[in-house]
Each structure stands twice: as C-alpha cells, then as structure tokens.
Amino acid sequence: MKTLTFLSTTLIITILQSTVLTAPTLPSSSLSSTKQNHKRQWHHPGSIRPITAHSTDSTDDDPYHDYIAILSDDETRPWGEIFDEMGFSTKGIKKMTHSLGVNLSGKPSYNMTSYDMNSIKTFGKNLRAFTINMRESDAEGMDGNPSLASLEKMKMREWAFVPGSVKVLPSSPTVRRRRGVAGLRLTKRQDDMTWIQQGNAPWNLQRLSSEHKIDAKGRQPTDLTYNYRFDEAAGKGVDVYVVDSGINVDHLELQGRARMMFSYFGKVNDDVGHGTHCAGTIAALHYGVAKNVNIWGIKVGDSTSGINGEAIVAGIDAAISRHNQRKNQTDFMGSVISMSIGTAPPQQSDFMILKKAVEAGMHVSVAAMNSATDACNFSPGAFSQQIPIINVGAADIDDTRAPFSNFGKCVDIYAPGVSIVSTFNNNATGIASLDGTSMACPAVTGIIADELVKNPKLRLDPAAMKKHILGKALKGVIKADNVISSSELMAYNGFPGDPA
Ligand SMILES: *[C@@H]1O[C@H](CO)[C@@H](O)[C@H](O)[C@H]1NC(C)=O
Numbered sequence: 001m002k003t004l005t006f007l008s009t010t011l012i013i014t015i016l017q018s019t020v021l022t023a024p025t026l027p028s029s030s031l032s033s034t035k036q037n038h039k040r041q042w043h044h045p046g047s048i049r050p051i052t053a054h055s056t057d058s059t060d061d062d063p064y065h066d067y068i069a070i071l072s073d074d075e076t077r078p079w080g081e082i083f084d085e086m087g088f089s090t091k092g093i094k095k096m097t098h099s100l101g102v103n104l105s106g107k108p109s110y111n112m113t114s115y116d117m118n119s120i121k122t123f124g125k126n127l128r129a130f131t132i133n134m135r136e137s138d139a140e141g142m143d144g145n146p147s148l149a150s151l152e153k154m155k156m157r158e159w160a161f162v163p164g165s166v167k168v169l170p171s172s173p174t175v176r177r178r179r180g181v182a183g184l185r186l187t188k189r190q191d192d193m194t195w196i197q198q199g200n201a202p203w204n205l206q207r208l209s210s211e212h213k214i215d216a217k218g219r220q221p222t223d224l225t226y227n228y229r230f231d232e233a234a235g236k237g238v239d240v241y242v243v244d245s246g247i248n249v250d251h252l253e254l255q256g257r258a259r260m261m262f263s264y265f266g267k268v269n270d271d272v273g274h275g276t277h278c279a280g281t282i283a284a285l286h287y288g289v290a291k292n293v294n295i296w297g298i299k300v301g302d303s304t305s306g307i308n309g310e311a312i313v314a315g316i317d318a319a320i321s322r323h324n325q326r327k328n329q330t331d332f333m334g335s336v337i338s339m340s341i342g343t344a345p346p347q348q349s350d351f352m353i354l355k356k357a358v359e360a361g362m363h364v365s366v367a368a369m370n371s372a373t374d375a376c377n378f379s380p381g382a383f384s385q386q387i388p389i390i391n392v393g394a395a396d397i398d399d400t401r402a403p404f405s406n407f408g409k410c411v412d413i414y415a416p417g418v419s420i421v422s423t424f425n426n427n428a429t430g431i432a433s434l435d436g437t438s439m440a441c442p443a444v445t446g447i448i449a450d451e452l453v454k455n456p457k458l459r460l461d462p463a464a465m466k467k468h469i470l471g472k473a474l475k476g477v478i479k480a481d482n483v484i485s486s487s488e489l490m491a492y493n494g495f496p497g498d499p500a
Pocket residue numbers: 103104105106107
C-alpha cells in the first residue's frame with residue numbers, strides 16, 4: 001500500500017523550514033497540476049462511511065480512516081461544485097454548526113441523503129476544510145489534487161497536563177472575590193514604574209514578576225502566600241481565546257469575564273477541569289496573570305470523546321472570525337489564542353489554521369507538551385520555527401526544567417508549570433494544583449495580554465510581539481541536570497528586582 005508521503009513528519013518539517021508565513025508547498029506532482037487537468041485526477045471516492053463510526057480494521061488491506069482535507073487558498077468555489085467534481089452527492093454534505101454565535105439548541109442545517117449524514121463534514125470560513133471517512137486507496141486518489149492544500153489522517157490530541165498530578169485543594173475561605181483588582185491594590189513605585197502587588201498569590205505569579213529564583217523560605221509550592229507584581233491595566237479589554245475542554249464560567253474567580261463562544265459538542269461545560277484551570281492562570285482574580293482580560297471559551301474536547309483534529313481546526317477558525325469582527329470595534333485591544341493541547345507528530349492542519357490566525361493578527365501561545373524529549377516532534381509547538389507562535393516549556397519553583405517538559409530549539413520560552421494552583425471545575429470556588437506545560441502556556445498568554453495594553457503598536461503584529469516577549473525574558477536561570485542553560489529563557493513581566 002502506497003502511503004501519503006506528504007503527510008510524513010520529516011517532509012513537513014523540511015518543507016516548512018524556509019517558509020515563514022507562506023503556505024507549505026505540496027509535492028511536485030500537485031505543483032505541476034493545473035485547474036484544467038485536475039478533473040481527471042479525481043478518483044471516484046467509492047464507498048465512504050461515517051466519521052468515527054468505524055475504527056480502522058487491521059485485517060483489511062485497504063482500511064478506512066478518518067481524513068481531514070484543507071482547501072487551498074485559491075479554491076474559492078462553492079462546496080457543491082467541488083464535491084460534484086469528486087463524484088459526491090452534495091446532499092451528503094453536513095455543514096458543521098458548532099459556533100455558539102449560532103443557536104446551539106437550534107437544529108443543525110443539513111439533510112439526510114443517500115450517504116450517511118456524517119460521512120462528509122465541511123467547516124471553516126477562514127480556512128475551508130472537510131472531514132471524510134474513506135479507504136486509504138480513495139485518499140491516494142485525492143492526493144495531489146490542486147484544490148487541496150493538505151490531506152492527512154485525523155489524529156486525536158491530548159491535554160498537556162500530567163494526569164496523576166491533579167490535586168483538588170480546599171477553597172480558600174479568605175479571598176475577597178467581589179472587589180476585583182481593586183481588592184488587591186497595594187501600589188508600589190520604583191524607577192518610575194508603578195505596579196499593584198498581590199500578597200496571597202500562587203508561586204507561579206511571583207516567579208513571573210521576579211528577576212531571581214524564588215526563596216521559598218520553607219513554604220510549599222502550593223501555598224498561597226507568594227507575592228505578585230502586575231500592571232494596573234492587567235490586560236483590560238484583551239480577548240483571550242482558550243482552546244480547551246470548556247470553562248467553568250460561573251467560577252467566582254473569573255468574575256463574569258469568561259464566556260463560551262464555541263463548542264464542538266453542543267455542551268459548554270468543562271467536564272475535564274483542564275480548561276478552567278488554564279483560564280484561571282490567564283485571568284482569575286487571585287490565580288491569573290492578566291486579571292482584567294475577556295476570556296472566550298472554545299470547547300474542542302470532553303472527557304468521553306477526547307479531542308479530535310477537526311474540532312481544533314473548526315474551533316480556531318471560529319476564533320479567527322470573532323477576532324476579525326472585533327478588530328474594527330473601538331474597544332478592541334488585541335487577541336491571544338491559548339492552546340495547551342497537542343500531539344505528535346506535527347499536524348499539517350494545526351500549521352495551516354494557526355498560520356491563518358497569525359496572519360489575521362492573533363497572538364498564539366502553545367504548550368510544548370510533556371514527553372521529556374525534543375519539542376520539534378510535537379504539534380503545534382514545532383511550528384514555532386515557521387510562524388510567530390510562542391511554544392512554552394515548563395519549569396519548577398527552583399527554576400529547574402520540569403522533568404516531563406519537552407525541550408530543545410523548538411521551545412521558545414519556559415514558564416512555571418509544576419504545582420500550579422488555579423481555578424477548577426468542581427464548584428464556583430474550587431481550586432486545584434496541576435503539573436504540565438499546559439500550565440506554563442497560559443502564563444505566557446497572560447503576559448502577552450498584559451503587553452498588548454502597554455504596546456498598542458504590537459496589537460496586530462504577532463511576530464513583533466514574540467520578539468518583545470522573548471526579549472524581556474530572563475536568560476541564564478533555567479537549569480537542566482543541574483547545569484544552567486545560557487540559551488533557554490524564563491518568562492518575565494519585567495518589573496525590576498523581586499516582589500517583597
Ligand atoms: C434556540 O432555538 C430554539 C429553537 O430553534 C429556541 O427554542 C430557543 O429559544 C433558542 N435559544 C436561544 C438562546 O436563542
């Protein structure tokens with residue numbers, strides 16, 4: 001069985017190496033094709049089956065798989081024409097209507113057909129894509145068609161937290177929740193800089209506002225007795241899109257600033273807890289880096305179905321549309337995507353949708369993942385070398401690279417990611433401690449949000465913002481195997497000295 005060679009990791013990486021903000025090129029067979037002759041290249045897709053309804057049958061020498069196909073930018077014809085050419089009945093096409101901008105309880109707008117209604121799904125405005133379950137030989141027939149920018153097998157994704165690390169903690173009884181950032185106010189000035197200092201912070205926030213390693217003075221990393229210095233605006237008005245398991249939007253710590261805007265499932269709850277934890281590290285009153293941002297929840301996975309590649313593309317596509325609407329509004333302050341989700345090997349669909357996001361002027365922070373190996377083997381972090389997304393590794397309270405964290409040249413920056421206390425999904429005041437690059441990614445998301453308010457010129461310029469964030473970071477503090485690395489960076493919000 002011939003394989004779809006352009007899907008192999010090595011080839012994707014080689015192809016992408018020299019292309020910054022340009023689409024990866026397809027194999028030469030498709031490059032030489034023209035619109036005129038591409039009709040002849042289509043194979044009739046034969047039998048197709050419902051997505052996810054059938055797993056691959058290993059005894060079949062021409063097995064079925066779920067595929068995700070992305071249209072090339074210059075393929076602008078209506079879906080009907082494209083599928084007619086492929087020999088599909090256009091009545092078989094299901095349009096995904098997962099955006100909460102639409103009415104979630106409303107009936108989806110598709111018709112039953114001679115094919116199963118789930119056999120093909122089309123989605124995306126900014127990046128048009130479809131998914132299909134078909135035989136490998138049918139996929140080979142589609143390979144190289146000039147209408148397609150990529151065709152790859154769909155791959156499940158993972159949340160980048162360490163599963164055994166979850167510790168639900170008693171809710172803190174002392175926090176004053178209703179008073180907003182003003183309730184934390186203790187303003188300090190030094191060297192013409194003004195900041196607010198919070199005294200009951202988790203360690204990760206202190207580290208992000210310190211020049212030097214934390215002196216724990218016998219405290220546990222999960223104690224809430226650390227100090228955090230942050231700028232008064234605290235990311236006010238910035239839109240942060242949390243691509244995750246949903247968010248407990250009723251959590252008091254989120255102060256009504258979090259809303260769900262997309263769900264792949266129709267449900268908007270967070271039944272995993274991961275999304276609520278990440279959102280809290282970005283935005284919660286006591287656990288958040290940027291305590292004034294707007295959070296937009298993009299639910300791409302849940303505890304029973306996991307996260308499939310289609311949900312990632314459709315969810316980020318919805319975020320891009322919202323960002324494009326918001327761009328012209330007078331209160332627009334900039335957009336950040338926070339994605340503590342990934343897989344190996346690098347997925348072309350991740351590259352293509354995140355490229356669209358940065359081209360639209362969105363800033364993107366992603367988790368380097370937790371396999372203690374070269375981060376260049378993982379999606380979407382590997383693409384930080386081709387497009388200006390920021391790939392974040394994890395460090396502990398001693399500034400040691402977390403033993404689980406991926407590393408290497410594809411990690412742009414490290415941030416605290418061990419024993420991170422933040423909001424959880426158990427109830428409206430719940431908190432938990434988790435480990436993972438999942439917890440480090442939202443710290444950098446928060447710093448970007450903060451910088452967006454301070455640097456309006458960078459609002460739609462993710463490449464310049466990435467440079468700015470890496471430029472502010474601390475050098476020569478991250479240790480691995482007890483050796484301080486001169487090249488690895490630690491995220492830092494730039495206030496001089498250490499909070500006390
Ligand atoms: C959504 O649509 C359904 C029926 O189409 C309607 O009953 C319901 O009130 C709508 N919900 C919202 C929030 O608009």
